[in-house]
Amino acid sequence: MSGKYIIGVDGGSQSSKVFIYDLKGNIVSEGKQTLQPMNLPAPGIVEHPDDDLWDSLVTATQEAMAHFPGKKEDIIGLGLCTIRFCRCLLKGDGTLASPAMSWMDERVSKPYEHIHSEVARVTTSSGYITRRLTGQFIDTAANYQGMWPIDTDTWDWMDDGEAFDQYNIPRDMLFALQYPGTTLGHVTKEAAEATGIPEDIPVIATANDKAVEALGAGMLSENTALISLGTYIAGMIHGQDNPKNTTHFWTNFAAIPNEYLYESNGIRRGMWTVSWFKELFGDELVTKAEELNISPEEFLNREAVKSVPAGSDGLMTVLDWLSPGDKPFKKGMMIGFDGRHTRAHMYHSILEAIALTMKTNVDAMCEEMDTELENIVITGGGSNGDLMMQIFANVFGLPATRNVVNGSASLGSAISVAVALGAYSNYEEATEQMVKVSDTFVPEEDNHAFYNRMNREVYQHITAYTDGILKKAYNLFHE
Structure with a gap:
């Protein structure tokens, strides 16, 4: 895969950052868009206004693609990492039914309440962005911690029963789950036109932002x-x-x-x-x-x-x-x-x-x-x-x-793609080749x-x- 490139997405709580890497972990292009100030309509309510998680990603990706010096056909995949502990309520078509809840919103620490009838899906920030990029209701299992009916041993939803029911989310409102390092779907024509990302490249599952950052740190x-x-x-x-x-x-x-x-x-x-x-x-x-x-x-x-x-x-x-x-x-x-x-x-x-x-x-x-x-x-x-x-x-x-x-979250996203698509045989080899030490400070x-x-x-x-x-x-x- 010499001469190939990977898009690494780092959707954080203050900005969306998109980097394009070569297979040695070198940044060849980047884009960044600061998020809008949080919306605080009432005590305990902390929301990302409008459609800010997606809109900021679109702007950052457009910037990264505009400065990309290579050929778009040499981009082999996109690794998606977003902020954890968010909750996104979606309509049946996958668009937001209400603003995305920040990890600081007290509602994300409580069981889901089905207040608005138009809500058809309950997911994370990564699930929502995956839907926008691929059209699929699929998400990484590794971005579900907190108030979700997730079995942390099996990396799948709990079996139906009392434990599952306490989260108050019907199973048909949840996304299908995939392991990190698997393909969630492919970039749709609509998403490609909005972002500049090559159409039909695979979108690879990563994990929650801290875990992806740890991988990118080697x-x-x-x-x-x-x-x-x-x-x-x-x-x-x-x-x-x-x-x-x-x-x-x-x-x-x-x-x-x-x-x-x-x-x-x-x-x-x-x-x-x-x-x-x-x-x-x-x-x-x-x-x-x-x-x-x-x-x-x-x-x-x-x-x-x-x-x-x-x-x-x-x-x-x-x-x-x-x-x-x-x-x-x-x-x-x-x-x-x-x-x-x-x-x-x-x-x-x-x-x-x-x-x-x-x-x-x-x-x-x-x-x-x-x-x-x-x-x-x-x-x-x-x-x-x-x-x-x-x-x-x-x-x-x-x-x-x-x-x-x-x-390093964006680099961790790129490492996930490199392993998923066979550029490296395992995560140890990928981190050894793509993570580079800058300085070490001695006490x-x-x-x-x-x-x-x-x-x-x-x-x-x-x-x-x-x-x-x-x-x-x-x-x-x-x-």
Whole structure:
């Protein structure tokens, strides 16, 4: 298959990204479209407005195809990855009956309610986009976790019965399921005309976005943890078994059939918090960065590296900018201010909070699994900053690696296609050929020792003291 190409789709919660890869994992063309702001019509309701998941994918794909330097007939397939935990309600013709529900929408954590008579199908974001691309009511089994009647051992719907019925979705409203790495259908003439994708190429099933990202990061070892720096930050380890009733992690489908990812507790609105902080400084920050011909993020990184030590001179951040549903009183906070602290300290403290929180979460997972890590891989846009990478290496006390393609869900999609269509004989061979390491950051022993003490003696205990006052404040402000 020399000279062939693969389209890798990464439909995230902030943007739709489409990359075209060669079979060595090199990006030859790309397109991106930022999603519209979420629609929040009522408390607990978080929707993607209009038909944004599809429309943004169309725009991103058109851009990628417009810059593609090769021949369209050399594109052999498309790997589809979309954001997990969404719920899409479809009419009989496969179009949306109502806006797609975000993973942050409280309805996706509850059994389905059949309120609108025109709803004929209930599916995920990947099921909906598969229908738009192929015309088929078929979906990957590996994007069903949470409130779905899925048997995680068989990767199929539960047998009819009491367990199935509690989800309140009639079987005839559900899509047929396929394993990752199988063909969901072929691009229709209508979808080809809308996107520019070659008509009739196969659309290959992948999995949920975190699992596909793990595959694209080359993470196949049980001694390697992946830290995914997204809107939701997660820590993951690859495995073969499907343990139940765990305490400090949950088991997710992997992007490889009949394999699994063990996922630690994470951070809701993780990298969103960094974006929130950056936007607080608006035009001033942008102007200063433009004067140096660098990004605002890099400007903040340089400020922090220059003037802020490990521990941010005692300023600590707690990352509860989005409270969990069972603890609505929780709020984000910064504690420990004094006259030394600057914008750079605040930024540095947020990065430290991300690494310290994930260290605690991943350690708890590894202890329960009786696993000892040898290294960590960091993915997502946050890994572009050397400061973030060094903080992670220092906090974990392990080598921290980032790859050439660090937004790796699209590459994981391409790897799925490469294996499905026989370009490589298995996933190990494909990742070896298509995933390339960019940099590895080695821990600084003095800073690692400091972070260990800070985390053990102070940081892990902050919320034990602050939760009480936050509960009182919540009752006051929600009377």
